Amino acid sequence: xxxxxxxxxxxxxxxxxxxxxxxxxxxxxxxxxxxxxxxxxxxxxxxxxxxxxxxxxxxxxxxxxxxxxxxxxxxxxxxxxxxxxxxxxxxxxxxxxxxxxxxxxxxxxxxxxxxxxxxxxxxxxxxxxxxxxxxxxxxxxxxxxxxxxxxxxxxxxxxxxxxxxxxxxxxxxxxxxxxxxxxxxxxxxxxxxxxxxxxxxxxxxxxxxxxxxxxxxxxxxxx
Numbered sequence: 001x002x003x004x005x006x007x008x009x010x011x012x013x014x015x016x017x018x019x020x021x022x023x024x025x026x027x028x029x030x031x032x033x034x035x036x037x038x039x040x041x042x043x044x045x046x047x048x049x050x051x052x053x054x055x056x057x058x059x060x061x062x063x064x065x066x067x068x069x070x071x072x073x074x075x076x077x078x079x080x081x082x083x084x085x086x087x088x089x090x091x092x093x094x095x096x097x098x099x100x101x102x103x104x105x106x107x108x109x110x111x112x113x114x115x116x117x118x119x120x121x122x123x124x125x126x127x128x129x130x131x132x133x134x135x136x137x138x139x140x141x142x143x144x145x146x147x148x149x150x151x152x153x154x155x156x157x158x159x160x161x162x163x164x165x166x167x168x169x170x171x172x173x174x175x176x177x178x179x180x181x182x183x184x185x186x187x188x189x190x191x192x193x194x195x196x197x198x199x200x201x202x203x204x205x206x207x208x209x210x211x212x213x214x215x216x217x218x219x220x221x222x223x
Contacts, residue, residue: 003183005126007102011080013180014058018083022059028181036211037119038065040148040218043207048072050114055103055135056121060088063096076113078103104130111140119148123188132201139223145203147194150185151210151217157185160215191217 017024025033041062046052048071054062057077066075078101079085085098092098101107103118104127116135125131135145150157189197194217195205203221210217 003180003187005124005184007080007126010124010126011082014079014081015083018059018081018087021084021087022061032212033120034061034065036216037061037148039211040119040146040209041065041069041117043209043218043220044115044117044144044146046071046073046115049074051112052076053078053106053108053113053116053138055106055116055118055131056124057088057098058084058121060092060096060098062117062119063088063092067092067095078106104134106134106138108138110137112138114140114143116143116145117148118146121149122147122194123149123184128197129201132198132203136201136203136223141223143223144206145198145221145223146218147198147221148216148218149194150188150215152190152214153186154214157215160212191219195219 046069050071050073052066052073052075054075054077057063057079058081060077063075063077066073075095076097076099077088078099079088080100080102082100085100088096088098099107103121103125116139118135122128122131139145191208195208198219198221199205203223205219206222207220208218
């Protein structure tokens, strides 16, 4: 059965889990998700005054990491979960522009950003092709798009699923949102297929790197 990824359903789900989202991610990933995000971001070419767009920013994990770099960056985070954005704003409102927006209909001009990031977000979008097209549109020529999400469906990936389910039972009263996590992970294409989807929209693969024995995959694309 295909997971329901209508925007209304996904937005409502993330609103429901926003308050405990960071804590639960730390439990499920054994505290590794932020470490992997930091390692992935080190592969970007950043410069002072670069305009950065973080699509599906959630509670602002990527923004927190970017603000600690040596560069003076102009960062914008977008998400369509109001409660996620409230948490992000509480942490970084004086340094980051947070906007409620849909990844498939970005409220920005063409060629607006030097760098785009999307971490564990594309998997939750019903129309991936439209989201990729929109990212391509707002990225400047030769700009970089960093995509980070689940990778190959190998044995270590199955171990992750078991750990996640165990964490859900122990620490999360409403298990349905994290059952969605496992189901959406299983349905999400493996990295080679995702690369083909980006290539179909004219993105060029610059770099691919795997983490945790392939459980997580990073790709950097250029326009």
